[in-house]
Amino acid sequence: MKQVTLNDTEALAIGAGILGTGGGGSTYLNRLRLDNEIRQRGRDVDIVQADDVPDGALVCAVGGMGAPTVSNEKLQAGNEIATALRALEDHLRRKIYAIVIGEIGGGNAIGPMVAALQCGLPVVDGDGMGRAFPELDMDTFMIYGLAPAPFVLADSHGNVAIFTRIASAKQAEEFARRLTIEMGGSAALVMPVMTGAELKATVIRDTVSLAKRIGDTVLDCRARSIEPAETVAELCNGRVLFSGKIIDVERRTVQGFARGKLIISAFDDFDKQLRIDFQNENLIARGNGQVVCAVPDLITLVSLDDGEAIGTESLRYGLRVAVLAMPAPKELKTPEALAVVGPRAFGYDLEFQPMAGDLL
Amino acid sequence: MKQVTLNDTEALAIGAGILGTGGGGSTYLNRLRLDNEIRQRGRDVDIVQADDVPDGALVCAVGGMGAPTVSNEKLQAGNEIATALRALEDHLRRKIYAIVIGEIGGGNAIGPMVAALQCGLPVVDGDGMGRAFPELDMDTFMIYGLAPAPFVLADSHGNVAIFTRIASAKQAEEFARRLTIEMGGSAALVMPVMTGAELKATVIRDTVSLAKRIGDTVLDCRARSIEPAETVAELCNGRVLFSGKIIDVERRTVQGFARGKLIISAFDDFDKQLRIDFQNENLIARGNGQVVCAVPDLITLVSLDDGEAIGTESLRYGLRVAVLAMPAPKELKTPEALAVVGPRAFGYDLEFQPMAGDLL
Numbered sequence: 001m002k003q004v005t006l007n008d009t010e011a012l013a014i015g016a017g018i019l020g021t022g023g024g025g026s027t028y029l030n031r032l033r034l035d036n037e038i039r040q041r042g043r044d045v046d047i048v049q050a051d052d053v054p055d056g057a058l059v060c061a062v063g064g065m066g067a068p069t070v071s072n073e074k075l076q077a078g079n080e081i082a083t084a085l086r087a088l089e090d091h092l093r094r095k096i097y098a099i100v101i102g103e104i105g106g107g108n109a110i111g112p113m114v115a116a117l118q119c120g121l122p123v124v125d126g127d128g129m130g131r132a133f134p135e136l137d138m139d140t141f142m143i144y145g146l147a148p149a150p151f152v153l154a155d156s157h158g159n160v161a162i163f164t165r166i167a168s169a170k171q172a173e174e175f176a177r178r179l180t181i182e183m184g185g186s187a188a189l190v191m192p193v194m195t196g197a198e199l200k201a202t203v204i205r206d207t208v209s210l211a212k213r214i215g216d217t218v219l220d221c222r223a224r225s226i227e228p229a230e231t232v233a234e235l236c237n238g239r240v241l242f243s244g245k246i247i248d249v250e251r252r253t254v255q256g257f258a259r260g261k262l263i264i265s266a267f268d269d270f271d272k273q274l275r276i277d278f279q280n281e282n283l284i285a286r287g288n289g290q291v292v293c294a295v296p297d298l299i300t301l302v303s304l305d306d307g308e309a310i311g312t313e314s315l316r317y318g319l320r321v322a323v324l325a326m327p328a329p330k331e332l333k334t335p336e337a338l339a340v341v342g343p344r345a346f347g348y349d350l351e352f353q354p355m356a357g358d359l360l
Numbered sequence: 361m362k363q364v365t366l367n368d369t370e371a372l373a374i375g376a377g378i379l380g381t382g383g384g385g386s387t388y389l390n391r392l393r394l395d396n397e398i399r400q401r402g403r404d405v406d407i408v409q410a411d412d413v414p415d416g417a418l419v420c421a422v423g424g425m426g427a428p429t430v431s432n433e434k435l436q437a438g439n440e441i442a443t444a445l446r447a448l449e450d451h452l453r454r455k456i457y458a459i460v461i462g463e464i465g466g467g468n469a470i471g472p473m474v475a476a477l478q479c480g481l482p483v484v485d486g487d488g489m490g491r492a493f494p495e496l497d498m499d500t501f502m503i504y505g506l507a508p509a510p511f512v513l514a515d516s517h518g519n520v521a522i523f524t525r526i527a528s529a530k531q532a533e534e535f536a537r538r539l540t541i542e543m544g545g546s547a548a549l550v551m552p553v554m555t556g557a558e559l560k561a562t563v564i565r566d567t568v569s570l571a572k573r574i575g576d577t578v579l580d581c582r583a584r585s586i587e588p589a590e591t592v593a594e595l596c597n598g599r600v601l602f603s604g605k606i607i608d609v610e611r612r613t614v615q616g617f618a619r620g621k622l623i624i625s626a627f628d629d630f631d632k633q634l635r636i637d638f639q640n641e642n643l644i645a646r647g648n649g650q651v652v653c654a655v656p657d658l659i660t661l662v663s664l665d666d667g668e669a670i671g672t673e674s675l676r677y678g679l680r681v682a683v684l685a686m687p688a689p690k691e692l693k694t695p696e697a698l699a700v701v702g703p704r705a706f707g708y709d710l711e712f713q714p715m716a717g718d719l720l
Contacts, residue, residue: 087525093453154525157531159523159525160524161521161524162521164447164520165447166520167517167519175539175542175543179538179539182539
């Protein structure tokens with residue numbers, strides 16, 4: 001993949017939604033913004049392969065921070081990431097060579113492309129999660145030891161904070177979360193800054209291309225009037241865990257996160273149910289009290305008929321859904337990674353039982 | 361006043377306590393730290409007059425942020441201000457010429473001198489409040505229009521955040537308060553950065569000298585075995601509002617502030633009472649339901665026998681106190697200032713009735 005053009009954004013948005021496991025923010029709003037930006041500038045988004053970035057060049061990961069329930073209603077100014085990125089360049093007195101997507105899931109796959117056009121920078125084909133996660137210390141950049149500072153937060157009013165010294169990634173998460181809440185519940189995050197060499201050592205490659213491919217598959221199924229879930233699952237080495245109707249949703253926006261659980265009941269047997277817990281993203285799926293899929297493997301609800309992902313902010317009674325389970329990329333399944341993104345890291349007393357295969 | 365030496369710190373601490381109106385943090389801990397720093401370095405603190413600072417030189421105000429109830433128990437690392445100041449210099453790629461005390465009240469008068477020794481800088485004879493106030497937008501630098509950004513927060517773990525763009529001083533207060541809470545309830549604040557010309561246009565002059573003079577007066581009274589309250593009041597153009605015993609204290613540490621009220625009863629007549637409301641600092645004194653002194657005029661409780669100020673974190677039943685009322689410096693009584701530090705700014709539906717005279 002060399003560019004993202006107006007012809008790609010629909011597929012990209014669909015695919016990013018599916019990789020979002022319920023989180024990463026709405027793809028709808030961000031896709032509108034990206035289309036608008038491409039049209040207004042008359043330019044496409046340049047994609048660069050991680051291995052083509054010079055070792056000494058500076059790259060920074062970018063994305064939106066906050067609860068999807070908030071960012072869906074509190075509209076962005078649209079230039080927050082670019083503002084944060086320019087503040088970082090000013091602070092470092094150095095130019096950024098390329099943007100890398102912090103998390104490929106949801107709207108967070110697309111917002112960085114808007115910023116890339118605004119700043120005249122290419123976007124790396126890859127990201128730090130291969131999906132979406134609720135906390136900023138949960139990316140491969142932090143897991144594999146890059147420095148959390150400097151990092152930048154910017155809000156829709158133009159306020160900018162640069163954290164220049166930070167004891168740990170977890171500390172960065174706590175400060176950034178707190179400040180994001182004070183900024184109204186959503187903010188742009190630029191973090192971390194890394195060299196090309198560090199990028200190559202830590203990034204999950206080709207996830208922009210994967211998102212596009214997933215979206216293309218969904219669009220193809222729609223064109224052929226078949227339900228997309230099985231086809232998408234196959235493409236991602238996963239399976240359809242469950243199909244049914246959402247019969248219960250419990251969701252609160254607390255401490256800057258959308259937390260809760262939902263229950264899906266099978267069409268043919270009301271008592272056959274799947275329960276999913278989420279914190280911005282879907283974390284654990286249980287059937288009959290047994291765990292059937294757990295984080296970091298991907299759990300995504302898609303609309304049964306059109307394969308569109310359903311974010312945790314959009315869950316409601318009566319939606320007819322398929323639940324996709326997809327294996328996590330291998331970078332998320334090492335012991336170092338599982339310590340940060342495995343079930344125990346989210347408070348579940350549970351050994352991670354990986355699905356067979358890898359996402360990529 | 362040209363220097364602060366080991367012979368000055370006791371008087372300075374006593375005077376700063378009295379100007380602290382109950383807040384600004386403990387002078388006790390900060391005086392120990394200052395004495396230690398002077399001894400270890402074998403150097404005194406250089407004091408510079410505001411009018412001797414070159415117009416083009418950079419000056420920054422510094423202090424501690426947080427509730428006095430917290431900073432009294434959560435000990436500082438001791439180098440937070442210096443860390444924040446060096447981070448600011450690194451960010452600006454410019455050297456700071458001198459430190460100015462953000463608020464002359466309480467420990468916040470003395471912490472900046474420790475930092476000045478650590479950084480090898482002089483301290484301006486003056487400050488931004490002429491007393492202590494609970495919020496960072498309540499100094500003459502912000503009131504008279506200096507830019508709130510960049511400002512720096514640093515904590516005892518070495519974490520540093522630089523806010524490079526901020527919409528307003530009030531916004532700075534909200535972000536800094538939130539982050540201070542996340543930093544454990546106390547943090548060092550460097551804010552604002554200003555030129556020598558801006559300093560001269562906004563600073564309240566000679567308040568370090570005033571604090572020293574107040575302290576000297578108290579020490580002199582002690583040496584002559586007389587209660588210091590009346591003599592101090594006279595020096596400050598104020599009066600003793602009330603003498604008696606604290607019979608009730610209500611205090612909670614909420615949203616990063618020590619808030620509450622206290623009641624003092626006269627020795628000779630239990631029903632003769634004075635009630636004082638505080639938010640870190642004493643704000644309003646009422647007798648028989650009538651307001652007898654209100655912010656920004658200074659209300660300070662001192663121990664009846666030795667004239668030592670009693671911080672809002674140290675209030676307790678049974679203390680025998682005199683309540684000093686002292687007129688605010690004139691810089692705090694303009695319409696612009698009263699909009700920020702008058703009774704209404706603290707939520708009291710009350711016109712400010714100034715005491716006669718000015719503090720300086």
